[in-house]
Amino acid sequence: MLEGYRGRALHVLASINADVGDVIELNSDKVHLRGILMPSYSKDDSIVVLKLDNGYNVGFSVDKVKVSLVERSSKKEPEKTESNKPGKVKIISTGGTIVSKVEYETGAVRPALTTEEIIKFVPEIQDITSISANVLFSILSENMNPKFWVKIAESVKRAFEEGSEGVVVAHGTDTMSYTASALAFSLNVLPGPVVLVGSQRSSDRPSSDSGINLVSSVLLANQAPFGEVVVNMHGESSDTYTLAHRGVKVRKMHTSRRDAFQSVNDLPLAKVIWKEKLVKLLRTDYRRKSDHIEMNAKFDERVFLLKFYPGLKPDIVELLLSAGYKGIIVEGTGLGHTSSEFQEAFRKATKEGVFVGMTSQCLFGRVNMNVYQTGRILQQAGVIPLGDMLPEVALVKLMWVLGQTDDLExxxxxxxxxxxxxxxxxxxLDHFPRWKHE
Amino acid sequence: MLEGYRGRALHVLASINADVGDVIELNSDKVHLRGILMPSYSKDDSIVVLKLDNGYNVGFSVDKVKVSLVERSSKKEPEKTESNKPGKVKIISTGGTIVSKVEYETGAVRPALTTEEIIKFVPEIQDITSISANVLFSILSENMNPKFWVKIAESVKRAFEEGSEGVVVAHGTDTMSYTASALAFSLNVLPGPVVLVGSQRSSDRPSSDSGINLVSSVLLANQAPFGEVVVNMHGESSDTYTLAHRGVKVRKMHTSRRDAFQSVNDLPLAKVIWKEKLVKLLRTDYRRKSDHIEMNAKFDERVFLLKFYPGLKPDIVELLLSAGYKGIIVEGTGLGHTSSEFQEAFRKATKEGVFVGMTSQCLFGRVNMNVYQTGRILQQAGVIPLGDMLPEVALVKLMWVLGQTDDLExxxxxxxxxxxxxxxxxxxLDHFPRWKHE
Incomplete structure (x- = not known):
């Protein structure tokens, strides 16, 4: 099936009896390229799309190159993937760029493809192990929320119970680290790896990272010895390797770079060199696979993440209490501070049974509320210092803890x-990245 | 005056007729040290404190070493500093660790020293140029707020008008970058450098960065060719150099490291190699000194910094409007998103004349609200994308802009x-720091 092809490109491809997945050559005076024919989502009906050996997709107009068929696809036809039978690795698709296509009309990106279509995009994953897949939902990750976290956790649990040995969760990158924390806390005993993966560039852009990220994630889910939730994304801006970051220590640190996800106050657990099909463990202190799975996926959303800044008035705490919030994670300054005028408001909150925890907007390092006077008076007001936990992780953890108990102690x-x-x-020392200064 | 010395140490020092600022030698079987005698803030009255050539302070008990006087201080006595006469460089002290001492009783740190005492701590600065100083106030920077920003701006303006050619502002590190932004916007035409400096370790700890940071800041204030507000702090964890970061592009990125301050989405303006008294410009696109100063220091504090996270309800916007906030800076996810259910709340806010601006919690990179559907619907609701401005800088800027006008356009x-x-x-590419992965 020449999916997505119309007009002139369809005509040319049909005339040489080519199909998606076949090896194709494009030749002209200037161009000599060989690669796998990909589905087309181009508005221009003259374009054929090829996946090159280096993982990049390129598009060329059939008006400018001669197209010839080199080799029939040896791959199993994706249409025949029996995606309801449990594969060794299960891919659960939740939406996001990794499963998105561009609307050429507006230039905007919408989640659209089914997981089967992903398999077709990256047929290599079927060489790794048996794959099954399902589309759980299809939302952009900025619309993710704790109710969806529960559904993903349940779906992961089901996959393991049905016999999968590793699970890949395709997810938008915006809130992927929040979901990673949510899954890590709610599935804290795991029989295999749970790998969240996304893409910073959509799959029809030449610089897309979706193919390599997905292949590496299947490798991880299949080979990694840990029972942990990780985020697996590009390790550097070129296409050499991906890194598996512990789900509760990772953060999206750049709006657009492919290596946007980085461990903060921690090192990654593993490196995946996709070309060599190699999963290289970077640490030995990972959590081993368990012989069973435990799920405790309840979240109370009445938690507020309060970032402190000069000029912020303590009244905001009153507002939050009156709005029914049961917990506050403060993103304080430096070692864990707010202005000292917050002492009374926090004392009132904690007396009412509202948990107030302190993290740092520095992100790197850990809070220490014993060094300065301000830290000590905030602790006297009942504020709990949360070490080196990231603000976002503390937030998700508190939602999870409040799902279990409302006893402040x-x-x-x-x-x-x-x-x-x-x-x-x-x-x-190496946990702090190195800045280039000149 | 043997400041701070009591008991046995005072007795020994007085017996050899030594004074603070003199070169002293400590000798024992194991110890041979030479350095400048510093004031003491030790609870232990047997301790003498020496500043070594490498910038470190060390303390030794007079019971364990022989103390001898090597050389009288050639420095002008700090007590004789005519601090009310304008120096070429003016030091304005606002508080913070750089002017703090440890309460040995509790181990906690309190702002305490006067600026004259700083000069005594780092007598080298008087070799650079003429120095004048005043203690504007003495607060920990977590208690800084827009009212104090105005006072600092006025004090800086006065210093230039009285003939100083550069100004150093000693400041706590917690909110130093907020104050840097506030000064940058409110003093956006400057006849010389305004250098904010702090210290991550108090001056009586051996690893203190206060001496080197202050010396480098005086060098910068004296030599730098720019009329800009910068933050000058350790450039790496050892004591080799400091970096002058543009005040509106710098962030405290670590709770405790001496090189916690880093430029985000930007490179530093200058590097100061204090041992060589060298100010090395790293860029040419700095703002030149003006022949005059302009001040526009009014801030409206009714601005909220709203960090978005999964599960956050749009009701919070209603709460903020009802509490009288006039502007909201959103720290969105990824390229500048919140869940799409915020569309209505933001539309209502902007219709009421409340400015809603979008930044990214990724910190690195820039928002782009044209790529995804969510970004476009938020823009339709009147949300303004703020490029690569840091959330904290956008917050301070909005406070400053609201001080000038309440017209939304x-x-x-x-x-x-x-x-x-x-x-x-x-x-x-180099604006993104490099993480160590293995």
């Missing part, structure tokens, strides 16, 4: 417990 | 204008 105890590596007790 | 126009380099139209 109990909440505090679980918030301070290192459940899945969200605290890193030991920081190395 | 006018506010939008100034928010989008590149006033002092808060937008960087050109990002280089």
């Amino acid at each position: 109990q909440i505090t105890k679980i918030m301070l417990k290192n459940v899945v590596g969200e605290y890193n007790p030991r920081h190395l | 006018q506010i939008t126009k100034i928010m989008l204008k590149n006033v002092v380099g808060e937008y960087n139209p050109r990002h280089l």
Whole structure:
């Protein structure tokens, strides 16, 4: 099936009896290219799209090149993928750029493709192991919320129970690290890897990272020895490797770079060199696979992430209490501070049973509320310092803890417990990235 | 005056007729050290404190070493500093660790020293140029707010008008970058450098960065050719150099490291190699010194910094409107998103004349609200994308703009204008730091 092709390109491809997945050559005076014929989503009906060996997709007009068929696809036809039978690796698609296509009319991107279509985009994954897939939902990740987290957790649990040994969750990148935390806390005993993967560039752009990210994620889900939730994305801006970051220590640190996801206050767990089909473990302190799965996926959304800044008035705490919030994660300055005039408001909140936890807007390093006077008076008001937990992770964890209990003492105890590596007790100099200064 | 010395240490020092600022030698079987005698803030009255050539302070008990006087201080006595006469460089002290001492009783740090005492701590600065100083106030920077920003701006203006050619502002590090932005916007025509400086480790700790940071800042204020507000702090974790970051492009990126301050989406303006008294310009696109100063220091504090996260309900916008906020800076996900259910709330806000601007919690990169559907519907609701401006800078800028006008069209126009380099139209690969992965 020459999916997406129309007009002149369809005519040329049909005339040489080519199909998506076949190896094709494009030749002209200037161009000599060989690659796999991809589906087309081009508005221009003269374009054929080829996936090159280096992973890039290119499009050329049939008016400018001679198209010839080199080799029939040896791959199993994706249409025949029995996606309802459990594969060793299960791909759960939730939406996002990795499963999106561009509306050429507006230039905007919409989630659209089914997971079967992803398999067709990256047929290589079927050489790794048996794959099954389902489209759980198709939303942009900025619209993700705790109710969806529960559905993803349930779907992951089902996949393992049905016999899959590793799970890949295709997800938009905007809130992928929040979902990673949510899955890490709610599935904190796992029989295999759960790999969240996204794409910073949509799959029809030549610089798309979706193919390599997905192949690497299937490799990870198939080979990695851990029972952990990780985020697997480009490790550098070129296409050499991806990195598997612990789900509770990763952050999207750039709006557009392909290596936007980075571990903060931590090192990645593994590196995947997709060309060599190699999963290289970078650490030994990962959580081993368990012989069973445990799920505890309840979240209370009444948690607020309050970023402190000069001029912020303590009244905001009153507002949040009156609006029914049950927990506040403060993103304080430096070692974990707000202005000292917040002391009374926080005291009132904690007296009412509202948990107030302190993280730092510096992101790197850890809060320490014993160094300065301000830290000590905030602690006297009941504010709990949360070490090196990222603000976003503390937020998700508190939603999860409030899903289990509303007893402040109990909440505090679980918030301070290192459940899945969200605290890193030991920081190395290398955890801080190096800036280029000249 | 043997400041701070009591008991045995005072007795020994007085017996050899030594004074603070003199060169002293400490000798024992194991120790041979030479350095400048510093004031003492030790609870232990046997300790003498020496500043070594490498910039470190060390403390030794007089019970364990023999103390001898090597050389009288050639420095002008700090007590004789005529700090009310304008120096070529003016130091304005506002508080913070750089002017703090440790309460040995509790281990906590309090702002305490006067600026004259700083000069005594770092007598080298008097070799650079003539220095004058005043203590404007003495607060920890987490208690800084827009009212204090105005006072600092006025004090800087006065210093230039009285004949100083460069100004150093000693400031706590917690909110130093907010103050840097506030000064950059409110003093956007400057006849010389305004250098904010702080310290991540208090001056009586051996690893203190306060001495080198202050010396480098005086060098900058004296030598730099620009009329800009910069933050000057350690450039790496050892004591080799400091970096002058543009005030509107810098962020405290670590809770405790000495090189916590880093330029985001930008490169530093200058590097100061204090040992060589060298100010090395790293860029040529700095703002030249003007022949006059302009001040426009009014801030409206009714601005909220709203960090979006999954599960956040649009009701918060209603709450903010009802509480009288006039502007909202959203720290959205990825390229500048919130969940699409915020569309209505933002539309209502902007219809009521409340400015809503979008930045990214990724921090690195720039927002682009034309790529995804969500971005476009938020723009239709009146949300203004703010490029690569940091969320904290956008917040301060909006407070400043609201101090000038409450006309939404006018506010939008100034928010989008590149006033002092808060937008960087050109990002280089090197603007993204390099993470160590294995």
